[in-house]
Amino acid sequence: MEISxxxxxxxxxxxxxxxxxxxxxxxxxxxxxxxxxxxDSKVLLDFSTLSYISSAGLRVILLIARLLQKRNAxxxxxxxxxxxxxxxxxxxxxxxxxxxxxxAEAVDKIGR
Amino acid sequence: MxxxxxxxxVVDDEPDLEHLMRxxxxxxxxxxxxxxxxxxxxxxxxxxxxxxxxIDMVLSDINMxxxxxxxxxxxxxxxxxxxxxxVVSAYGDMKNIRTAxxxxxxxxxxxxxxxxxxxxxxxxxxxxxxxxxxALESRDKxxxxxxxxxxxxxxxxxxxxxxxxxxxxxxxxANMEPAREVGGDFFDVFGLxxxxxxxxIADVSDKGVPAALFMMSSRTLLKGSAIxxxxxxxxLKEVNDLLTEDNEAAMFxxxxxxxxxxxxxxxxxxxxxxxxxxxxxxxGSSTLLPGTDGMALGVFPGVGFGQSAxxxxxxxxxxxxxxxVTEAMNADGxxxxxxxxxxxFANAPPDSPEAANKAVFxxxxxxxxxxxQSDDITCVTVLQRQP
Numbered sequence: 295m296e297i298s299x300x301x302x303x304x305x306x307x308x309x310x311x312x313x314x315x316x317x318x319x320x321x322x323x324x325x326x327x328x329x330x331x332x333x334d335s336k337v338l339l340d341f342s343t344l345s346y347i348s349s350a351g352l353r354v355i356l357l358i359a360r361l362l363q364k365r366n367a368x369x370x371x372x373x374x375x376x377x378x379x380x381x382x383x384x385x386x387x388x389x390x391x392x393x394x395x396x397x398a399e400a401v402d403k404i405g406r
Numbered sequence: 407m408x409x410x411x412x413x414x415x416v417v418d419d420e421p422d423l424e425h426l427m428r429x430x431x432x433x434x435x436x437x438x439x440x441x442x443x444x445x446x447x448x449x450x451x452x453x454x455x456x457x458x459x460x461i462d463m464v465l466s467d468i469n470m471x472x473x474x475x476x477x478x479x480x481x482x483x484x485x486x487x488x489x490x491x492x493v494v495s496a497y498g499d500m501k502n503i504r505t506a507x508x509x510x511x512x513x514x515x516x517x518x519x520x521x522x523x524x525x526x527x528x529x530x531x532x533x534x535x536x537x538x539x540x541a542l543e544s545r546d547k548x549x550x551x552x553x554x555x556x557x558x559x560x561x562x563x564x565x566x567x568x569x570x571x572x573x574x575x576x577x578x579x580a581n582m583e584p585a586r587e588v589g590g591d592f593f594d595v596f597g598l599x600x601x602x603x604x605x606x607i608a609d610v611s612d613k614g615v616p617a618a619l620f621m622m623s624s625r626t627l628l629k630g631s632a633i634x635x636x637x638x639x640x641x642l643k644e645v646n647d648l649l650t651e652d653n654e655a656a657m658f659x660x661x662x663x664x665x666x667x668x669x670x671x672x673x674x675x676x677x678x679x680x681x682x683x684x685x686x687x688x689x690g691s692s693t694l695l696p697g698t699d700g701m702a703l704g705v706f707p708g709v710g711f712g713q714s715a716x717x718x719x720x721x722x723x724x725x726x727x728x729x730x731v732t733e734a735m736n737a738d739g740x741x742x743x744x745x746x747x748x749x750x751f752a753n754a755p756p757d758s759p760e761a762a763n764k765a766v767f768x769x770x771x772x773x774x775x776x777x778x779q780s781d782d783i784t785c786v787t788v789l790q791r792q793p
Contacts, residue, residue: 350611
């Protein structure tokens with residue numbers, strides 16, 4: 295699992311590559327917490343190169359969503375592959391986290 | 407350094423050494439850092455070790471009457487296996503030094519004794535011994551934790567039902583294979599008023615001890631709610647509201663809960679973010695149960711849970727499973743997936759729930775091959791019997 299960070303229109307974009315499972319969920323959590331600065335009020339996770347996410351990974355997404363919600367910061371996901379979108383749909387997480395088809399669309403939606 | 411003085415046994419046949427050591431080390435002795443014991447040969451040293459069982463370190467000469475230092479070295483482990491020994495040898499006596507090291511000496515110093523060097527050697531030796539003791543303690547702790555995990559695992563397995571309601575109308579079987587000692591999956595099958603049967607399968611986010619604790623409370627809440635309410639959607643709503651209170655750890659549990667009426671074959675169900683169960687027909691074809699617009703429990707307070715119903719025809723199997731089945735991976739990183747699950751039944755629909763579960767587990771294991779199981783695998787299967 296690799297995370298690369300970029301910023302566009304005041305949106306912090308974290309691109310996640312590889313897989314997130316029980317073995318590296320903690321590492322994923324730490325990496326995201328490290329990447330998201332105190333002043334970031336718009337956070338987007340780009341999942342275009344994410345190959346797999348387990349429930350342990352979903353839990354980290356939930357933790358981050360809650361953290362950002364407390365700070366009134368915007369949070370969204372984009373570019374989910376079909377199997378990963380299905381994971382979010384089955385678990386019902388798509389109801390509480392906004393999911394966009396592309397990075398451009400997401401940045402346009404939550405950016406300045 | 408610890409509060410109790412380290413006990414050092416000095417073994418040398420030169421009577422002057424005791425006097426010299428006491429003088430050079432007097433500050434360390436007075437400050438309570440070290441306590442010194444003395445012996446004049448190996449035999450006396452062994453006696454001293456027997457009298458004072460918690461000696462930490464032996465500093466021994468090699469050439470001594472009655473029993474020399476090399477023989478003493480070989481004897482020490484029989485009395486005190488964790489003791490650290492340092493030998494004092496004549497300068498350049500490499501043969502004896504090698505023998506001493508091979509017999510387990512930790513270090514050596516040479517005569518005439520350089521007390522500055524001796525002090526450093528003693529400190530280093532005792533530090534090493536401390537680390538060794540800490541490592542031993544950690545190992546013991548680990549063994550204790552492992553034992554506790556084994557107990558937890560047995561407790562967890564023991565709350566899962568192993569006997570299921572059976573009649574002319576239906577047959578039920580359920581089992582789980584945990585990936586680790588304690589897991590996050592659970593299922594439940596129990597009788598409700600009016601001859602109905604409650605069916606539940608659930609999967610807690612993550613695995614291990616935190617998941618197991620969350621699983622235990624989820625399971626208890628679910629059973630309590632199931633007995634109090636009739637509608638599956640209302641049951642999940644109540645459990646969700648209770649789980650979202652004080653859920654700082656953001657754990658969640660995907661839960662499928664159903665009330666099954668064996669007399670009519672009707673299954674009223676609510677799906678809280680769980681994999682859609684499968685209805686396998688007697689011709690081997692199968693359909694997925696449509697969702698009920700729910701989400702995993704523990705995530706969001708106050709949300710409602712929809713419900714739906716399906717009627718099992720005689721010969722139909724209802725298969726509840728966790729993602730340990732569909733997300734099992736093989737060596738190429740492929741998932742077992744829904745298609746393979748449906749294919750298990752395509753040609754040979756099993757005639758009993760137990761056979762169905764066995765077929766699923768077998769297919770998953772064959773698919774995964776040598777790839778280690780990373781998630782709990784659970785199946786609950788209901789057969790609506792032919793009249």
